[in-house]
Amino acid sequence: MTAPASSTKVRGETILSVDNVVKHFPISQGVLFKKQVGAVKAVDGVSFELRRGETLGIVGESGCGKSTLARLLMRLETPTSGRATLEGRDLFKSSGSELRRLRRNMQMVMQDPYTSLNPRMTVGDIIGEPFEIHPDAAPKGSRRKRVQELLDVVGLNPEHINRYPHQFSGGQRQRIGIARALALRPEIIVCDEPVSALDVSIQAQVINLLEQLQDEFGLSYIFIAHDLSVVRHISDRVAVMYLGKIVEIGTEDEIYERATHPYTQALLSAVPVPDPEVRHERNIIRLTGDVPSPADPPSGCRFRTRCWKAQDICAREEPLTVSRAADPHPSACHFAEVRPAAA
Amino acid sequence: MTDAVIQPTPASATPEGGHLLEVRDLHVEFRTNEGVARVINGVSYHLDAGETLAVLGESGSGKSVTAQAIMGILDSPPAHVRSGQILYQGRDLLALPEEQRRQVRGKEIAMIFQDALSALNPVFPVGWQIGETLRQREGMSRADARRRAIELMDLVKIPAAARRIGDYPHQFSGGMRQRVMIAMALALNPKVLIADEPTTALDVTVQAQIMDLLADLRRDLGMAMILITHDLGVVAGVADRIAVMYAGRIVEHADVRSLYRAPAHPYTKGLLESIPRLDVRGQELSTIKGLPPNLMAIPSGCPFHPRCPYVQKVCVDVVPHDLVLGDGRTSACHFAQEVRDDSAR
Numbered sequence: 001m002t003a004p005a006s007s008t009k010v011r012g013e014t015i016l017s018v019d020n021v022v023k024h025f026p027i028s029q030g031v032l033f034k035k036q037v038g039a040v041k042a043v044d045g046v047s048f049e050l051r052r053g054e055t056l057g058i059v060g061e062s063g064c065g066k067s068t069l070a071r072l073l074m075r076l077e078t079p080t081s082g083r084a085t086l087e088g089r090d091l092f093k094s095s096g097s098e099l100r101r102l103r104r105n106m107q108m109v110m111q112d113p114y115t116s117l118n119p120r121m122t123v124g125d126i127i128g129e130p131f132e133i134h135p136d137a138a139p140k141g142s143r144r145k146r147v148q149e150l151l152d153v154v155g156l157n158p159e160h161i162n163r164y165p166h167q168f169s170g171g172q173r174q175r176i177g178i179a180r181a182l183a184l185r186p187e188i189i190v191c192d193e194p195v196s197a198l199d200v201s202i203q204a205q206v207i208n209l210l211e212q213l214q215d216e217f218g219l220s221y222i223f224i225a226h227d228l229s230v231v232r233h234i235s236d237r238v239a240v241m242y243l244g245k246i247v248e249i250g251t252e253d254e255i256y257e258r259a260t261h262p263y264t265q266a267l268l269s270a271v272p273v274p275d276p277e278v279r280h281e282r283n284i285i286r287l288t289g290d291v292p293s294p295a296d297p298p299s300g301c302r303f304r305t306r307c308w309k310a311q312d313i314c315a316r317e318e319p320l321t322v323s324r325a326a327d328p329h330p331s332a333c334h335f336a337e338v339r340p341a342a343a
Numbered sequence: 344m345t346d347a348v349i350q351p352t353p354a355s356a357t358p359e360g361g362h363l364l365e366v367r368d369l370h371v372e373f374r375t376n377e378g379v380a381r382v383i384n385g386v387s388y389h390l391d392a393g394e395t396l397a398v399l400g401e402s403g404s405g406k407s408v409t410a411q412a413i414m415g416i417l418d419s420p421p422a423h424v425r426s427g428q429i430l431y432q433g434r435d436l437l438a439l440p441e442e443q444r445r446q447v448r449g450k451e452i453a454m455i456f457q458d459a460l461s462a463l464n465p466v467f468p469v470g471w472q473i474g475e476t477l478r479q480r481e482g483m484s485r486a487d488a489r490r491r492a493i494e495l496m497d498l499v500k501i502p503a504a505a506r507r508i509g510d511y512p513h514q515f516s517g518g519m520r521q522r523v524m525i526a527m528a529l530a531l532n533p534k535v536l537i538a539d540e541p542t543t544a545l546d547v548t549v550q551a552q553i554m555d556l557l558a559d560l561r562r563d564l565g566m567a568m569i570l571i572t573h574d575l576g577v578v579a580g581v582a583d584r585i586a587v588m589y590a591g592r593i594v595e596h597a598d599v600r601s602l603y604r605a606p607a608h609p610y611t612k613g614l615l616e617s618i619p620r621l622d623v624r625g626q627e628l629s630t631i632k633g634l635p636p637n638l639m640a641i642p643s644g645c646p647f648h649p650r651c652p653y654v655q656k657v658c659v660d661v662v663p664h665d666l667v668l669g670d671g672r673t674s675a676c677h678f679a680q681e682v683r684d685d686s687a688r
Contacts (some may be wrong), residue, residue, distance in 0.1 A: 017635035027621065046496045061546035061547070061548065061549075062546055074480070082564075108461045109517045141466055169634050171634070172634075197633070199401040199402055199573065199630040200401065200573065200575070200614055200617060200618055201401060201613065201617055201635075202616070202634075203617070203618075204628040204631075205630045207619070207626055208627055208630060211627070218370075226546065226547070228547070228621055229576075229618065229619045230558065230619050232619065232621060233619035234619075235626065246376075256621070267547060267548060267550060268621065270547045270550070270551040271547055271576065271578065272547075272550075272551075272554075272574065272579065272580055272620050273574030273576055273578045273616065273620065273621060274575040274576045274578075274579050274603065274620065275579055275603055275620075276579045276580070276599045276600050276603055276620060277603070279605075284551065286551065286552065286555070287552075288552075290516040290518060290519070290549070291516075291546075293433055317357060340683040
């Protein structure tokens with residue numbers, strides 16, 4: 001398999017830039033005359049840059065908008081406002097053949113390997129389907145061979161090309177999903193919780209495969225997950241989301257060793273560590289209550305209702321995600337500081 | 344059933360030297376159209392009063408089926424208990440008629456499930472569902488059951504219990520629903536609580552709240568708990584002992600600290616090495632090669648041998664017995680000593 005032509009491009013340059021993306025889902029009432037009574041602010045002003053060859057991890061609890069963000073980037077949802085620039089073009093404004101061409105450069109691996117593969121299609125048809133939409137990617141005669149190459153790349157037996165999804169285990173199906181995403185030789189792959197449905201022993205195999213493919217093809221990943229340990233393992237940079245906003249973004253080291261946002265600190269401290277000896281030394285922050293509804297987020301800082309540092313200013317003023325005195329990476333907290341002796 | 348005659352023992356007392364709950368050599372199979380899946384192949388474990396036993400395993404390892412057999416809620420058919428005993432206070436639950444079994448269920452041994460949303464009935468208020476057990480089993484009046492339901496909701500720290508008692512499951516968040524489930528399980532003051540993946544569907548911050556709640560309740564109410572999970576991180580914090588399951592067998596059994604410090608079965612060792620850790624940033628993750636076994640065709644000898652880095656000829660031919668490694672530690676591996684020494688290094 002040949003590496004994409006783009007691999008000659010500079011590693012580290014910005015490949016995708018997302019600027020103030022907003023997605024509000026309307027809540028409507030009434031049977032005959034629907035009228036909008038509110039909106040679920042699923043993604044509410046998210047900005048970040050993805051660099052060539054890097055993995056950007058996005059973590060957050062359920063309902064924080066991380067999957068909606070992935071769907072927006074794939075243009076599976078239409079954003080309410082905002083820009084996303086890929087190859088110098090606005091992804092959200094393009095349509096027709098231009099959109100098709102941009103989409104070719106950005107593919108997705110879905111969470112659930114059981115429902116994201118059509119049970120009535122053979123593995124060969126599933127992985128080869130992108131070539132139907134983009135016939136120039138592989139000439140008709142060479143498609144079967146190309147699919148077999150892809151199966152080989154993701155560690156499946158190329159002879160199994162005529163099998164159906166149900167004949168594969170969960171981990172193998174996720175490999176099929178990855179092969180499908182690789183088919184058009186994209187530069188960016190959006191992985192939405194790619195390992196959370198898998199058993200621990202299989203999870204490690206898939207993570208290693210993703211890392212190996214990244215080295216081989218110079219891929220950039222947007223890796224969405226709720227498991228902070230997995231995200232730390234695979235990511236170069238990490239963004240933490242809470243109620244539709246990025247509250248902190250930085251390198252893997254900045255987020256995991258020098259987090260300055262209280263939410264990140266609480267999230268990190270709550271992760272169970274598989275070591276009974278370390279566990280008792282850890283200083284766990286217990287958050288009270290649940291995440292507020294994204295239809296009616298708190299005023300000012302959205303985390304203030306669960307934050308132990310909350311003051312009057314937090315209710316009045318929304319903190320911007322900017323670099324603060326505590327540490328150079330951007331953090332959206334009025335009282336950002338590195339937690340002393342964080343375990 | 345086994346040939347041994349089961350002696351009826353007084354229900355009240357635990358016999359001398361016996362355990363509160365003991366599973367002995369349990370075999371369960373699922374008879375399906377495609378063939379017979381041997382899901383549980385000789386599981387034995389015990390639970391003493393006031394302790395927490397964690398049963399750890401991946402999907403299909405039989406950890407939940409064992410729990411369902413203890414509760415007597417296996418779907419039968421296709422499930423079929425081939426042999427074995429489940430002794431509760433010395434009585435074999437499997438030999439009891441259904442009516443007596445029902446008296447054990449909920450009152451002596453209660454269970455909470457993974458997915459609280461599908462375990463609760465969506466068309467009844469939560470208070471009614473918590474009180475249902477009390478009305479049915481204790482013969483409480485509706486007003487008394489309601490009062491007790493509020494107490495139980497307070498006990499599991501649901502805020503404003505009296506106001507929320509009339510709410511329906513969908514009006515609660517995931518963490519609160521799990522609390523409702525726990526309140527239902529506690530209604531009849533059980534001595535044993537089986538928690539089947541109680542936090543798997545929850546976010547980390549909520550997961551920490553629920554695990555704390557379970558630990559507090561276990562201590563305050565003096566219950567014994569069986570925690571079924573696949574998460575090595577969750578187990579490390581709360582369990583006293585761990586039983587690791589693979590292909591319907593317990594492959595390793597140890598106290599928590601010894602197991603994490605030096606696992607003595609290659610499967611446990613592989614599992615611990617394959618999880619990315621928050622506090623240790625390594626390079627490539629080590630993996631367990633291959634796939635979990637097909638339960639309709641479990642490999643000969645040691646069921647783990649096709650995936651095992653320690654595999655020798657003997658592993659293919661001979662089923663390993665539980666090797667005792669002192670301190671009540673066992674490992675079903677021919678090379679248990681060697682594996683443990685390697686891990687400790």
